[in-house]
Amino acid sequence: KNRIEARKDELIRRSLLSEEFLEMIQKNKRPFDLLMSYYQCAVMEIETKFRVLNQEYSLEYDKNPIEGIKTRIKSYDSIVRKIRRKNIPMSLTAIEENIKDIAGVRVICSFPEDIYELADSFLRQDDIVLIEKKDYIENPKPSGYRSLHLIVQVPIFLQKNKKMVNVEVQFRTIAMDFWASLEHKLRYKKDIPADQAQQLQEELLACAAQSAQLDNRMQEIRNQLVSRADKGNQ
Ligand code: GTP
Ligand code: MG
Secondary structure: OHHHHHHHHHHHHHHHHHHHHHHHHHHOHHHHHHHHHHHHHHHHHHHHHHHHHHHHHHHHOOOOOEEEEEEEEOOHHHHHHHHHHOOOOOOHHHHHHHOOOOEEEEEEEOOHHHHHHHHHHHHHOOOOEEEEEEEOOOOOOOOOOOOEEEEEEEEEEOOOOEEEEEEEEEEEEHHHHHHHHHHHHHHOOOOOOHHHHHHHHHHHHHHHHHHHHHHHHHHHHHHHHHHHHHHHHO
16 A cells, blocks of 8 residues: 555656646747757767768778667656756756756667777867766676766857757667667566565676677687788788
8 A cells, every 4th residue: 555655656746847847848948949959969960970980980991880870869758857866957957957968879889999999089079078988898887787978068050159069979889789778678677576686687797797708709809800811911
């Protein structure tokens, strides 16, 4: 019974907050839509940058370091959830300043070393400002999650001025993405008893370790093939 009550409270709190949020958006409809369109533009800019880099790599080095690019703009629901979780004031400027992953770009790479090469090339571009870097490949999360995260600012050129927009860029290998996607799905499976949850977490952690090993082995194979090709060319 207590659980049902708590659930009800939770729902009320959520819908109240959403109402407050919707009201704020309705009052600021134009500015809110505008802000969201800036994030959309920023994501397009960043995606193009990686397409260009991939093209250059494929012509100059005969390799395609990028397996795929995914982009997304954070949904209203996730924005509301984050406002609540982080106690962010209900205003557009507060949202813009405090939620730095409204615009997201995920770059899926072939090999771990490609991640650092690409990230370096990207950060060397003189219109990109690095705000934050989290290397969960060097230091995986306790869950086992691995990826390189960057928060950057990219300029959007408007009719009269230029606006710097925050974008979160996540770099992963195929193996890292595979693990993260499935772990994400499993994490939202409900009603797992506490004693089993612990065991599941350990199992997922072990899978993460295996996928990291696989990445290293594939990287090793590529390094051997490249050094053989280099010798052949000499
Ligand atoms: P947020 O406030 O949630 O953004 O936390 P944070 O600022 O510490 O961000 P962090 O660098 O931890 O990255 C958050 C994002 O990374 C999430 O939106 C996920 O896409 C991804 N992520 C982080 N940890 C995990 C994890 O354990 N599993 C999976 N599948 N994804 C994760
Ligand atoms: Mg984040």
